Amino acid sequence: MKIRSKLQGLMKRFGTCQKGGIAILYALSAVPVFLAAGSAIDYVRYFANTTELQAALDSAALAAASAKDATNEERVAVAEAIFIANLENGALSDADITCSFEIEDNTVVAAADMDIATSLMKFAGIETMRLSIGAEIAVPGDK
Numbered sequence: 001m002k003i004r005s006k007l008q009g010l011m012k013r014f015g016t017c018q019k020g021g022i023a024i025l026y027a028l029s030a031v032p033v034f035l036a037a038g039s040a041i042d043y044v045r046y047f048a049n050t051t052e053l054q055a056a057l058d059s060a061a062l063a064a065a066s067a068k069d070a071t072n073e074e075r076v077a078v079a080e081a082i083f084i085a086n087l088e089n090g091a092l093s094d095a096d097i098t099c100s101f102e103i104e105d106n107t108v109v110a111a112a113d114m115d116i117a118t119s120l121m122k123f124a125g126i127e128t129m130r131l132s133i134g135a136e137i138a139v140p141g142d143k
Contacts, residue, residue: 038120046116046129049092053112054133056086057099061110064101065137072103075139079110106139 064070064079079101087093092114099112115128 035120035124038123042116042118042121042129045119046131049095049114049116050131050133052087052090052092053097053114053131054135056083056090056092057110057112057133057135058137059083059086060101061108061135061137064103064110065108065139075103075108076101079108083110083112103139106141108135108137108139110135110137 060079060083063082064075067075067078070078080099083099083101087095087097095114097112097114100110102109111132111134113130113132116131117128118126121129
């Protein structure tokens, strides 16, 4: 009981003290709050890039699958051209993106990978975030 009352008195004095104790507490808590806010900003950028990259990959795979009377090589060439065209005016126009398009069993298999540089998460030692997406589109058969 004696220890509890001493702790309560200490906490009460700490809360009412005007000698800078609260400023130290706020200064110490500012670092994790800053890192959490920075992580949120970097993840918003990550998901925005994911959306843009996925849309470009999906449309390229759809264009390749819907190319009528095209050989597999022609389908891959169409997919690559559409993918590049979709990204050239967007936020990812200068990004280093690795993409691949293959035709396997009448299916267009597309994949894209890139590293996104972080801005505020660097303070926590996280330099990049890896973004990997994929899509598979069936080539329609002759009817």
